[in-house]
Amino acid sequence: MLENNENYTFPWGFHLGDLHKENQIIPLYTSSEEGGFCLLYDKDSEAKADVMLESLCLELLTTMPHESLSIAMFDFGRKKFYHLSPLQYLQLYKIAHKPQMMLELFGEIEHTIISRYDELICCNRPTINDHNQKSKHKQPYQLVLINLENFPTQEVELRRIQNFVESAAKAGVYVIAFGNQSIEESPNQTTQTILKHFKTLRVTQGEFALTNEIFEFAELVEESTFKPLDLEKSYLMQQVLTNADLEAFLDPEAIKLEENTKVQ
Numbered sequence: 001m002l003e004n005n006e007n008y009t010f011p012w013g014f015h016l017g018d019l020h021k022e023n024q025i026i027p028l029y030t031s032s033e034e035g036g037f038c039l040l041y042d043k044d045s046e047a048k049a050d051v052m053l054e055s056l057c058l059e060l061l062t063t064m065p066h067e068s069l070s071i072a073m074f075d076f077g078r079k080k081f082y083h084l085s086p087l088q089y090l091q092l093y094k095i096a097h098k099p100q101m102m103l104e105l106f107g108e109i110e111h112t113i114i115s116r117y118d119e120l121i122c123c124n125r126p127t128i129n130d131h132n133q134k135s136k137h138k139q140p141y142q143l144v145l146i147n148l149e150n151f152p153t154q155e156v157e158l159r160r161i162q163n164f165v166e167s168a169a170k171a172g173v174y175v176i177a178f179g180n181q182s183i184e185e186s187p188n189q190t191t192q193t194i195l196k197h198f199k200t201l202r203v204t205q206g207e208f209a210l211t212n213e214i215f216e217f218a219e220l221v222e223e224s225t226f227k228p229l230d231l232e233k234s235y236l237m238q239q240v241l242t243n244a245d246l247e248a249f250l251d252p253e254a255i256k257l258e259e260n261t262k263v264q
Contacts, residue, residue: 072109086237
């Protein structure tokens with residue numbers, strides 16, 4: 001829990017890129033009010049989608065107050081976000097890359113959501129955003145990245161996923177689920193629950209489909225050229241490190257050693 005007088009909330013929108021029209025550059029955001037979105041791409045567009053998503057995450061980490069946001073990743077495929085990985089040592093980025101790790105991390109996130117509904121969310125403060133505007137004791141936010149090809153696993157019941165997507169945003173937990181467009185044909189009910197709950201941004205042959213669901217000002221899109229977010233990630237990561245209290249993490253008593261790391 002953060003204790004300061006800084007008045008902050010989760011940003012009103014996710015920065016997806018910029019619209020370029022003649023000499024004008026207009027940042028394009030999609031609302032975060034719904035709690036997140038799905039990012040679906042074809043095989044040829046995966047790398048482009050990854051660049052946008054990693055830039056979005058790093059920008060959030062640099063623009064929000066330090067320790068107000070952490071990122072959790074559910075993915076046991078190949079490493080996608082090389083610039084986020086070092087932030088694991090600052091406890092700003094956590095990745096679950098095995099089924100058991102995914103179950104444990106999801107359980108931790110569930111516990112955060114449930115405890116906030118029990119202890120903090122009420123009629124006068126219906127969301128964590130409202131709580132953080134009124135309280136000196138700020139609650140940190142969490143951005144959850146879900147590779148839909150890996151999670152939810154069969155061990156996670158449909159009821160838990162339904163409760164998660166319906167309650168996460170008010171509790172300060174936001175979701176970006178991603179995967180190949182073929183995942184839309186999945187028979188998995190838990191996967192379909194996530195796909196149906198969140199709006200979808202599709203990337204096909206490198207082109208981002210900016211529907212009214214993603215960005216309501218369609219006339220601006222038609223008159224402009226869209227360039228997806230592609231920021232200088234090394235610089236942003238350095239900014240995150242600069243904002244961090246590195247001395248605290250170097251304190252031997254604060255260092256948490258990983259378990260089960262003994263060489264066999």
